[in-house]
Amino acid sequence: MRIGVITFPGSLDDRDAQRAIRLAGAEPVALWHGDHTLNNVDAIVLPGGFSYGDYLRCGAIASHSPIMSEVIDAANKGMPVLGICNGFQMLVEAHLLPGGLIRNDHGRFLRRDQMIRIENNHTAWTSAFDENEEIVIPLKNGEGGYIADQATLERLEGDGLVTFRYVGVNPNGSLNDIAGISNERRNVVGLMPHPEHAVEKGFGPNTEKAMRSGMDGLRFFTSVIAKVLA
Amino acid sequence: MSRHIADTVANAIATPEKEQPFAALGLKPDEYAKIREILGRRPTSGELAMYSVMWSEHCSYKSSKIYLRQFGQKVTPKMRERLMVGMGENAGVVDIGEGWAVTFKVESHNHPSYIEPFQGAATGVGGIVRDIISMGARPVAVMDQLRFGAIDHPDTARVVHGVVGGISFYGNCLGLPNIGGETYFDAVYQGNPLVNALAVGVLRHEDLHLANASGVGNKIVLFGARTGGDGIGGASILASDSFDSTGPTKRPAVQVGDPFAEKVLIECCLELYAGGLVEGIQDLGAAGISCATSELASNGDGGMFVELDNVLLRDPTLTAEEILMSESQERMMAVVRPDKLDAFLAVVAKWDVETSVLGEVTGTGRLVIHHGGEEIVNVDPRTVAIDGPVYERPVAYPAWIDALKADSAGALPRATDGTELREQFLSLVASPNLADKSYVTDQYDYYVMGNTALAFPDDAGMIRVDEESGLGFAIATDANGRYCQLDPYEGARLALAEAFRNVSMSGAVPAAVTDCLNFGSPENPEVMWQFMRAVEGLGDACLELEIPVTGGNVSFYNQTGDQPIHPTPVVGVLGIIDDVERRVPSAWQDEGNNIYLLGVTRTELDGSAWAGTIHQHLGGLPPQLSLDDEKNLAHLVQGAALEGLLMSAHDLSDGGLAQGLAECVTRFGIGARVWLDEIIERDGMDLTSALFSESTARAIVTVPREDDVKFVGLCEARGYPVLRIGVTDGTGPNAQLTVQDVFTVPVAEIRERSNATLPHYFG
Numbered sequence: 001m002r003i004g005v006i007t008f009p010g011s012l013d014d015r016d017a018q019r020a021i022r023l024a025g026a027e028p029v030a031l032w033h034g035d036h037t038l039n040n041v042d043a044i045v046l047p048g049g050f051s052y053g054d055y056l057r058c059g060a061i062a063s064h065s066p067i068m069s070e071v072i073d074a075a076n077k078g079m080p081v082l083g084i085c086n087g088f089q090m091l092v093e094a095h096l097l098p099g100g101l102i103r104n105d106h107g108r109f110l111r112r113d114q115m116i117r118i119e120n121n122h123t124a125w126t127s128a129f130d131e132n133e134e135i136v137i138p139l140k141n142g143e144g145g146y147i148a149d150q151a152t153l154e155r156l157e158g159d160g161l162v163t164f165r166y167v168g169v170n171p172n173g174s175l176n177d178i179a180g181i182s183n184e185r186r187n188v189v190g191l192m193p194h195p196e197h198a199v200e201k202g203f204g205p206n207t208e209k210a211m212r213s214g215m216d217g218l219r220f221f222t223s224v225i226a227k228v229l230a
Numbered sequence: 231m232s233r234h235i236a237d238t239v240a241n242a243i244a245t246p247e248k249e250q251p252f253a254a255l256g257l258k259p260d261e262y263a264k265i266r267e268i269l270g271r272r273p274t275s276g277e278l279a280m281y282s283v284m285w286s287e288h289c290s291y292k293s294s295k296i297y298l299r300q301f302g303q304k305v306t307p308k309m310r311e312r313l314m315v316g317m318g319e320n321a322g323v324v325d326i327g328e329g330w331a332v333t334f335k336v337e338s339h340n341h342p343s344y345i346e347p348f349q350g351a352a353t354g355v356g357g358i359v360r361d362i363i364s365m366g367a368r369p370v371a372v373m374d375q376l377r378f379g380a381i382d383h384p385d386t387a388r389v390v391h392g393v394v395g396g397i398s399f400y401g402n403c404l405g406l407p408n409i410g411g412e413t414y415f416d417a418v419y420q421g422n423p424l425v426n427a428l429a430v431g432v433l434r435h436e437d438l439h440l441a442n443a444s445g446v447g448n449k450i451v452l453f454g455a456r457t458g459g460d461g462i463g464g465a466s467i468l469a470s471d472s473f474d475s476t477g478p479t480k481r482p483a484v485q486v487g488d489p490f491a492e493k494v495l496i497e498c499c500l501e502l503y504a505g506g507l508v509e510g511i512q513d514l515g516a517a518g519i520s521c522a523t524s525e526l527a528s529n530g531d532g533g534m535f536v537e538l539d540n541v542l543l544r545d546p547t548l549t550a551e552e553i554l555m556s557e558s559q560e561r562m563m564a565v566v567r568p569d570k571l572d573a574f575l576a577v578v579a580k581w582d583v584e585t586s587v588l589g590e591v592t593g594t595g596r597l598v599i600h601h602g603g604e605e606i607v608n609v610d611p612r613t614v615a616i617d618g619p620v621y622e623r624p625v626a627y628p629a630w631i632d633a634l635k636a637d638s639a640g641a642l643p644r645a646t647d648g649t650e651l652r653e654q655f656l657s658l659v660a661s662p663n664l665a666d667k668s669y670v671t672d673q674y675d676y677y678v679m680g681n682t683a684l685a686f687p688d689d690a691g692m693i694r695v696d697e698e699s700g701l702g703f704a705i706a707t708d709a710n711g712r713y714c715q716l717d718p719y720e721g722a723r724l725a726l727a728e729a730f731r732n733v734s735m736s737g738a739v740p741a742a743v744t745d746c747l748n749f750g751s752p753e754n755p756e757v758m759w760q761f762m763r764a765v766e767g768l769g770d771a772c773l774e775l776e777i778p779v780t781g782g783n784v785s786f787y788n789q790t791g792d793q794p795i796h797p798t799p800v801v802g803v804l805g806i807i808d809d810v811e812r813r814v815p816s817a818w819q820d821e822g823n824n825i826y827l828l829g830v831t832r833t834e835l836d837g838s839a840w841a842g843t844i845h846q847h848l849g850g851l852p853p854q855l856s857l858d859d860e861k862n863l864a865h866l867v868q869g870a871a872l873e874g875l876l877m878s879a880h881d882l883s884d885g886g887l888a889q890g891l892a893e894c895v896t897r898f899g900i901g902a903r904v905w906l907d908e909i910i911e912r913d914g915m916d917l918t919s920a921l922f923s924e925s926t927a928r929a930i931v932t933v934p935r936e937d938d939v940k941f942v943g944l945c946e947a948r949g950y951p952v953l954r955i956g957v958t959d960g961t962g963p964n965a966q967l968t969v970q971d972v973f974t975v976p977v978a979e980i981r982e983r984s985n986a987t988l989p990h991y992f993g
């Protein structure tokens with residue numbers, strides 16, 4: 001089981017995604033944005049960061065990187081793809097997911113331990129969760145406000161494509177409290193919070209039980225491993 | 231547009247009488263005369279530019295050098311044991327074991343951050359991170375020490391928004407966890423905020439790189455961002471001249487940062503190091519190419535030839551002098567062997583980083599720079615970079631200090647009942663310097679890289695270095711300008727002691743020190759006396775604690791008009807922990823644990839947060855300090871942590887026991903019942919002192935009941951004063967802090983007061 005993590009110029013959480021994949025029991029494969037190969041991976045993670053310094057729009061330049069043509073092909077054929085934070089922004093820019101992400105409504109970069117609800121556990125990346133399960137994973141971004149036109153929002157809601165919703169606090173003004181969505185085939189998932197930072201005791205978010213003990217993010221990766229092996 | 235013709239060496243020889251604007255460049259007449267003496271002729275305009283920036287206070291340390299030498303002299307063999315690189319390089323390097331080393335340093339970016347807070351603070355982060363990369367290390371953490379004017383002054387929000395936004399923008403975009411730091415408000419910093427930035431890097435021993443140009447024929451390569459017109463003369467003009475409200479605007483001298491360019495540069499450099507493609511490397515910061523070429527050449531064994539026309543420019547109209555002085559960010563200069571140049575260029579191309587070969591190392595002992603085919607610089611590089619002027623400036627015991635010291639807070643009225651103490655407690659909790667700093671720290675990413683074991687509001691930040699073994703480091707910085715105003719010698723020692731204590735509370739063992747010495751004008755003899763005493767104090771205390779200063783920075787001219795800031799030596803201590811899993815958090819997370827107070831409480835309210843907040847008073851003598859007690863406390867906590875006896879450990883400092891308790895109950899919402907009568911009886915003082923005194927070498931720790939006997943036994947065996955003062959109790963909406971027979975405050979109310987202050991002014 002090989003999961004690729006693509007590094008773009010300005011990617012920051014790429015090594016963290018690799019660690020999460022390793023801790024979940026799969027083999028992380030480092031991929032380079034300038035190559036035209038996916039190196040026989042079974043699934044792909046587009047990691048967080050500030051690819052190309054967020055110039056133009058977040059994720060806009062990276063979505064035209066050479067490797068993205070292979071990513072788009074593979075996604076359209078059903079390969080599981082997860083976009084985290086800047087990776088979510090790339091998926092939107094690449095039109096693999098609808099809508100857009102804009103500056104947080106309060107205008108500041110925000111880091112917090114964020115509760116989200118699993119709205120749909122039938123995607124490639126969420127099958128290990130219960131439906132409506134509430135989990136806590138870190139959030140950290142400046143441009144995480146999800147927007148879409150009314151028709152798109154209705155379709156996302158109606159078709160069960162809203163995968164994650166913010167609970168308690170809407171940290172950035174996202175419409176309908178949307179934290180993440182999937183495509184109709186449910187293989188491509190994007191979200192603003194960071195599951196790869198809630199995979200290891202002592203380094204994750206705070207929980208009721210103990211500080212920095214949250215490991216809810218690990219199940220994103222065990223979900224996809226189960227999906228691929230099934 | 232006609233091209234500016236540079237002043238050549240031949241021209242300088244031919245026109246010895248030409249008047250030169252040395253004064254406008256910050257050089258004194260005798261310094262200019264010295265340059266003419268060194269060269270045996272007048273300098274060219276390019277040489278004048280180089281000498282002026284490199285001989286500025288900021289680059290040359292000409293006023294501080296004679297004092298800073300102590301840091302290298304007051305050392306024992308034990309202090310050298312872990313020291314791989316000491317003061318003088320871009321940053322000190324400390325051996326932390328298992329083949330790993332850590333490099334760290336704190337630097338100031340005060341003046342640019344007042345003029346242009348966002349870019350000033352952003353490029354402060356960028357600059358210190360490049361120092362770390364230059365040592366061959368991967369940067370792994372940053373932290374910032376920020377001091378602003380009065381929180382309610384109309385200009386403070388402008389500076390806070392800009393500085394915090396700039397650090398957030400640059401640091402987050404670099405992917406470096408921000409794990410600690412300080413945010414402090416005092417009117418003395420109104421016209422001169424302090425923006426200090428610290429960075430830490432990690433490397434394997436064999437990857438250590440030093441800034442020197444050796445090996446005749448090796449290529450000098452400039453890579454990274456292009457050179458533009460930003461920050462020209464910033465080093466000498468901004469950092470060496472205090473603000474004068476009537477002076478001309480200096481805005482264009484502040485540099486503009488591009489964190490994306492720096493992030494790519496980090497990865498590019500690390501790939502170059504991994505491939506063994508670099509012989510020597512230096513970052514470009516203050517004084518740009520002037521500094522990099524002269525320092526690389528000085529530290530090498532020969533000379534250097536540079537063709538300035540090869541510098542890639544953002545603005546083709548820049549003159550040779552401007553190119554030499556430009557402080558454009560995100561640039562590095564490497565020394566590369568000719569046979570490795572192709573491989574070097576391939577790596578740089580992979581990261582889309584622009585590069586040009588400027589010249590090569592020569593055997594002449596001279597730094598020679600050509601522009602437009604003409605020789606415009608021909609100097610002995612050591613005269614530029616190393617043998618600059620050294621001043622023994624006049625010092626004077628401040629006329630006002632005896633009166634200040636005599637004005638003790640002991641005479642201030644104390645609260646007479648529990649209601650008044652409760653209100654004082656809440657006023658302190660809500661005061662700008664003790665209030666919750668989430669407004670600032672929520673804008674920083676501490677998760678990135680996945681190795682952050684502790685971060686604010688813990689006493690120290692902690693980073694895992696080795697994922698297999700758990701080896702890591704902890705770091706904390708502290709400074710107390712109020713104590714230093716009362717007594718700079720003791721104030722500097724107290725800053726070191728507090729940082730030492732904070733690191734020790736986390737379970738780590740302190741190993742090395744960095745400092746950023748922020749002072750007023752060295753031309754003011756009273757300021758120079760403060761500086762002298764602070765450096766003596768810090769040097770003596772380092773010797774006593776046996777941890778060396780490995781590097782740092784001096785920032786003078788921090789004043790508005792004639793009014794200097796309080797002397798503010800920021801001291802950072804780095805500690806080592808064998809396994810970060812044994813870290814000790816600063817606040818308790820469980821009910822039913824016993825709370826112990828370690829150390830002795832005296833009536834020490836002079837210079838305290840209580841005196842400042844409740845009575846707007848500053849006077850008297852700072853708290854007594856025994857570094858033996860500090861060492862004993864550190865050993866005790868480290869020992870108890872090693873045996874797994876501690877659930878939390880929190881250093882007591884600003885605001886005393888009361889503030890320590892407030893931080894421990896608000897962090898995770900676990901309340902406490904505390905009694906003070908036994909402390910008061912044992913140590914002999916009143917309630918106000920028990921709650922708010924800032925006596926040193928104290929901490930509160932929590933211990934599970936089943937480990938009580940073992941813990942108390944450990945304290946008694948080591949002869950350290952210990953007293954059970956309470957128990958953790960209550961959680962959820964009903965949690966409260968009860969100080970028996972004095973007051974009770976719901977945790978929710980403490981939180982509300984603490985959390986409201988910063989958002990009220992800045993949110």
